[in-house]
Amino acid sequence: MGLKQLGKAAPLPPSPDEAVLERVSNLHADTDYVARFTAPEFTCLCPVTGQPDFAHFVVDYAPGKWLLESKSFKLFLGSFRNTASFHEDTTLRIGKSIATLIEPRWLRIGGYWFPRGGIPIDVFWQHGTPPDGIWIPDQGVAPYRGRG
Amino acid sequence: MGLKQLGKAAPLPPSPDEAVLERVSNLHADTDYVARFTAPEFTCLCPVTGQPDFAHFVVDYAPGKWLLESKSFKLFLGSFRNTASFHEDTTLRIGKSIATLIEPRWLRIGGYWFPRGGIPIDVFWQHGTPPDGIWIPDQGVAPYRGRG
Amino acid sequence: MGLKQLGKAAPLPPSPDEAVLERVSNLHADTDYVARFTAPEFTCLCPVTGQPDFAHFVVDYAPGKWLLESKSFKLFLGSFRNTASFHEDTTLRIGKSIATLIEPRWLRIGGYWFPRGGIPIDVFWQHGTPPDGIWIPDQGVAPYRGRG
Amino acid sequence: MGLKQLGKAAPLPPSPDEAVLERVSNLHADTDYVARFTAPEFTCLCPVTGQPDFAHFVVDYAPGKWLLESKSFKLFLGSFRNTASFHEDTTLRIGKSIATLIEPRWLRIGGYWFPRGGIPIDVFWQHGTPPDGIWIPDQGVAPYRGRG
Amino acid sequence: MGLKQLGKAAPLPPSPDEAVLERVSNLHADTDYVARFTAPEFTCLCPVTGQPDFAHFVVDYAPGKWLLESKSFKLFLGSFRNTASFHEDTTLRIGKSIATLIEPRWLRIGGYWFPRGGIPIDVFWQHGTPPDGIWIPDQGVAPYRGRG
Amino acid sequence: MGLKQLGKAAPLPPSPDEAVLERVSNLHADTDYVARFTAPEFTCLCPVTGQPDFAHFVVDYAPGKWLLESKSFKLFLGSFRNTASFHEDTTLRIGKSIATLIEPRWLRIGGYWFPRGGIPIDVFWQHGTPPDGIWIPDQGVAPYRGRG
Amino acid sequence: MGLKQLGKAAPLPPSPDEAVLERVSNLHADTDYVARFTAPEFTCLCPVTGQPDFAHFVVDYAPGKWLLESKSFKLFLGSFRNTASFHEDTTLRIGKSIATLIEPRWLRIGGYWFPRGGIPIDVFWQHGTPPDGIWIPDQGVAPYRGRG
Amino acid sequence: MGLKQLGKAAPLPPSPDEAVLERVSNLHADTDYVARFTAPEFTCLCPVTGQPDFAHFVVDYAPGKWLLESKSFKLFLGSFRNTASFHEDTTLRIGKSIATLIEPRWLRIGGYWFPRGGIPIDVFWQHGTPPDGIWIPDQGVAPYRGRG
Amino acid sequence: MGLKQLGKAAPLPPSPDEAVLERVSNLHADTDYVARFTAPEFTCLCPVTGQPDFAHFVVDYAPGKWLLESKSFKLFLGSFRNTASFHEDTTLRIGKSIATLIEPRWLRIGGYWFPRGGIPIDVFWQHGTPPDGIWIPDQGVAPYRGRG
Amino acid sequence: MGLKQLGKAAPLPPSPDEAVLERVSNLHADTDYVARFTAPEFTCLCPVTGQPDFAHFVVDYAPGKWLLESKSFKLFLGSFRNTASFHEDTTLRIGKSIATLIEPRWLRIGGYWFPRGGIPIDVFWQHGTPPDGIWIPDQGVAPYRGRG
Numbered sequence A, B, C, D, E, F, G, H, I, J: 001m002g003l004k005q006l007g008k009a010a011p012l013p014p015s016p017d018e019a020v021l022e023r024v025s026n027l028h029a030d031t032d033y034v035a036r037f038t039a040p041e042f043t044c045l046c047p048v049t050g051q052p053d054f055a056h057f058v059v060d061y062a063p064g065k066w067l068l069e070s071k072s073f074k075l076f077l078g079s080f081r082n083t084a085s086f087h088e089d090t091t092l093r094i095g096k097s098i099a100t101l102i103e104p105r106w107l108r109i110g111g112y113w114f115p116r117g118g119i120p121i122d123v124f125w126q127h128g129t130p131p132d133g134i135w136i137p138d139q140g141v142a143p144y145r146g147r148g
């Protein structure tokens, strides 16, 4: 499949620009279905303070010709480690990068960010129209409750 | 960006009228998406008894040209600390203040108030029509259960 | 506002017929929104056995000109304490009493009754059509699970 | 009301054919609403092995002229105690028996069976079309999770 | 057994003084074990305001010669319906009444009261020393969480 | 092992007296450990009304020379199907039957019964002293919560 | 019914190709309803590393002339034990195998895979259009949360 | 009882020093038991930034001659509204104020503070030794989980 | 460290006898602490039927000179894939294999098995005495609840 | 107090060696109590693969003369961002660093690491003996459950 990172020693890319998100052929390209990736391990930097930010991401998509390759996705997420950007922008950048690469019939991303100033921000984006007849469960991530 | 409070010493405004809710440019103004702010730390005063009231707020909106600036939102909420008003009114006032400032494509606010007389009141308002094709998860706040 | 019970010594009315459910002006009568009252403290009597019955109520409504006054609602619920009626009837009576008084754009009531003979009964009624564009979260009351 | 079992000594009927499911008049027959019965205590026999099977049932219906009488329902469920049949068949038989008797505007039944061979079967049936404007909450029964 | 209420028409006693809590012989009086009664349906009146109060009770005890008779316990709890007393006093009165009647080797009662002024009170009392070697699980009642 | 029921067609025994609870050799008889059996499928009859009762059982024991044979335990529980007895008695009878057969170093049983009259009864018994150094997790069965 | 595996000694098939998924007549073929099978015990092999993979499956379908026979389904799932394939492919293969055999009016499968590289993948596929008027509850499988 | 605030118009005291925490006689002073107050509505100010802080408090105590009067406790907590102090200090100040006033046999306080800098602080203090033979359930407040 | 499997292509060992559980030096051998491994992915075969069994394991230990090497532990668990043995025996075999290799100051294992015949078995074993002063949280695995 | 980081621009330290964990005076040094810090935002690097690792930490301690300064603790945790070490070592290093600086009467740390190879590792360490009479609630972090 010509994958550059799967099954090889793959160092963490230093930035999203240097990361290589990869795709593999979808064996069921004639079928409408949904794949969900849940990524609770994400960190980047705050563009204002330079301090670490953390988020939990869930990506749902209906594949066309391509599937998102899982290891490259993990490395792509890891490449944000030293990158500074706002929550809304980071979430959409991740979603759009995947959409550009794999040309899904439909895709959505939920970014669930840890609280700052006592107030967490979540970002929800979807791209394209769900193909007629697919089934998309709720992401069901627990709401933030503070304490008590 | 000319923000008045971000990155500066920002004292708690004495009232909502004196608070300055601020906005920043939306880098993805050509994209329909949703941002959620969850604010479990809110208090104001009861207009009948003068005693403190408490609430948990969740705001969802689809940004147009502007994003809600997070620190000013925190200070705006804090500015109700010495203000007396009814639950329904306070919830709508917060929602309408944000809507007026950032002119979102769509916005909703859920106000989940602590019980008085054994009966909590929740207030749910939305403004505008969700843009075609956006995705809006449930707020999922736990229902009040009393005891047992 | 001419309220008869708010801010006064208000004894428990001896029956629903003697209770006075009250209303106050809706400051946002030009706005479609929803208010939820959650009342986990309710008891009446079984018309067959005379034994106490207990229920948990959740009322959602879209106010028109009037809001339901909270203290009178609490007293109204308390007035069923010595009244005997069936679960279905009691739930609808409460819902219809509120609807008649406050003429909401829409209203619904969920009555979640404690089990009798090992089988709880829940009653769900709604009145009118939700105004276009309002947002109504699930009531989300936990299903009865028995044991284990 | 001429009920045969309510308020009397009512032995467990030996089989569903000998059980008498009863109905009472619906005082709100001009109103569309929903009643839910949750029955976590059910057992019958496996037609293949003769061993006991267990299930948790939830019945929702929109009453027409009649309500399901609760005690006769409990006895009807109990009458399956020595009856052998498959999960799908038992669930539909219960649902159809109620529907035939009380002629609801709409009815649904969820049968949540305990696992056999590590795999539980659930059966979901509904009958008729929900009347326009009624409100039907999810049954919300916990999914089977195995262990861990 | 000479029980006065079990298997008979038993009206709700008008007050705890007129209620008759009953006991039956413990068939396993030579064995140390624990019985737990969970009573989520309880109401009395507030001695200050005359308004209804609600509580959820859990009673654990290690029987000696006697078991608490369940139907009389239900009627005893119901007899508080028109009685006014403070949470601490009511909880201990119930616990002590049972202890006096059935002379358990050990007994405890948890009273979990609904909030007043936003603050619920729980009362925990135990009587006697658990017999050596008995096993007493936690009552595990959910803590009060307010909202959010 | 001379087991009478394992791997054979084993009809449900008509009563506990006719059931044969079996044991197998403990391969680790020189080791102190605990085995837990969780049995959420149990029914018997109420000795007063003849109506079905249901319970959820959890048995923990520290085996000596013998292990409880699982299929015979299932059949033993099933044999109570047409037997009438009180909750306290049934729970202890099951526990004592196992203890007599397998002579464990220690055993406990929790019987979690479905509510009658709105009040469930749980029964907790243990037998013997836990061997020094064994580890016994809580049974962790959810407390009864009524509704809401 | 000519079933090859039910009620007989049925060894685990060595591969899905050698497994025989079976069907039985649907006694309610004139009725639209849904059956759900929940299978938390599934394992196969990773085609890249040869290491075991694990998944939790939930299958919902609206039967036509045939029901899925439960024991053959269990054996079919077990037959993947030594088979290597990707998550997306395995999930669709299982769903399509059932659909081909039983010709349901509609079917869906959710495959909830355990995390690899910290990121679990879920796969959701449905086949056909739900018959008008059937009721399909959410699968409600808990989202992956990582730790904390 | 000479209470200064119960049953009267009681304005919020401007500071803890001006608040009057009150006590009432314990009717069961010869009995060892525990009372729990759960207070999810608390706010004060951060001594460093002047911004609002929020906390959830749970107080358990074994009363001696006195009970904590509930309304004065609510007002006492409210009096911290414009007071600045550190989490550890505020929690202990509240606990010690109660202990000094009511001279309990034993007391403990858990202060569960909302996160600052992504890290919430909890403070746990107890005073005196629990009287022999009292029963003290866990406070069971949910741990902070961040997101996901 | 001479590890045979870490950082290398490591095929699944065909049986526990051929698996090589490995150890690494404990850098904090002079310190008493606890490490917990949670392994929800485990399968073996039933010695009676040859069908797959599944379990969820949690291992806690206080290391002495050695730590359990994580990858070899994963492979060791995987090596049971084609091995037949009883739940009690398998759980203790795993625990004892680890104890023999790493000579911990103390170790315990909880094996949480999926239900067979409607009844899951859990096995709890510990080895040695916890060093004075270590801290061992509950394993907290959810109890089996059947359905509803 | 001479703090170097509180209330100042404080860049993320490049390594733990360069981070400065700070302490402040304990105003209640004559009192035994416990402070808990919960830190769900932590990442470091895997010493074998160089890939990011994530953990959730909870630290409990009984302060002596000093309190842990919260902002320096946040920066100290952040300083591990580019540091590679094993889970057991990192957890103990954090715990010991705090203990050395603030000389608590007692301290414990729980490190809850995200799964690798499907198996998460938790590390629990405590230091010193809890002072007589302090109260230490469970950390109550949810156990890892895999899927389903």
Ligand SMILES: [Ca+2]
Residues within 6 Å of the ligand: A032, A131, A132, A133, A134
């Ligand atoms: Ca399609």
Ligand SMILES: [Ca+2]
Residues within 6 Å of the ligand: A145, A146, A147, A148, B040, E145, E146, E147, E148, H040
């Ligand atoms: Ca809260």
Ligand SMILES: [Ca+2]
Residues within 6 Å of the ligand: B032, B131, B132, B133, B134
């Ligand atoms: Ca659009």
Ligand SMILES: [Ca+2]
Residues within 6 Å of the ligand: C032, C131, C132, C133, C134
């Ligand atoms: Ca409208």
Ligand SMILES: [Ca+2]
Residues within 6 Å of the ligand: C145, C146, C147, C148, D040, F040, I145, I146, I147, I148
């Ligand atoms: Ca159950």
Ligand SMILES: [Ca+2]
Residues within 6 Å of the ligand: D032, D131, D132, D133, D134
């Ligand atoms: Ca209608």
Ligand SMILES: [Ca+2]
Residues within 6 Å of the ligand: E032, E131, E132, E133, E134
């Ligand atoms: Ca004893």
Ligand SMILES: [Ca+2]
Residues within 6 Å of the ligand: F032, F131, F132, F133, F134
């Ligand atoms: Ca021993």
Ligand SMILES: [Ca+2]
Residues within 6 Å of the ligand: B145, B146, B147, B148, C040, E040, F145, F146, F147, F148
């Ligand atoms: Ca309740």
Ligand SMILES: [Ca+2]
Residues within 6 Å of the ligand: G032, G131, G132, G133, G134
């Ligand atoms: Ca149809």
Ligand SMILES: [Ca+2]
Residues within 6 Å of the ligand: H032, H131, H132, H133, H134
């Ligand atoms: Ca004492």
Ligand SMILES: [Ca+2]
Residues within 6 Å of the ligand: A040, G145, G146, G147, G148, H145, H146, H147, H148, J040
């Ligand atoms: Ca998390």
Ligand SMILES: [Ca+2]
Residues within 6 Å of the ligand: I032, I131, I132, I133, I134
């Ligand atoms: Ca030690």
Ligand SMILES: [Ca+2]
Residues within 6 Å of the ligand: J032, J131, J132, J133, J134
């Ligand atoms: Ca001390």
Ligand SMILES: [Ca+2]
Residues within 6 Å of the ligand: J131, J132, J133, J134
């Ligand atoms: Ca001590």
Ligand SMILES: [Ca+2]
Residues within 6 Å of the ligand: D145, D146, D147, D148, G040, I040, J145, J146, J147, J148
């Ligand atoms: Ca699982």
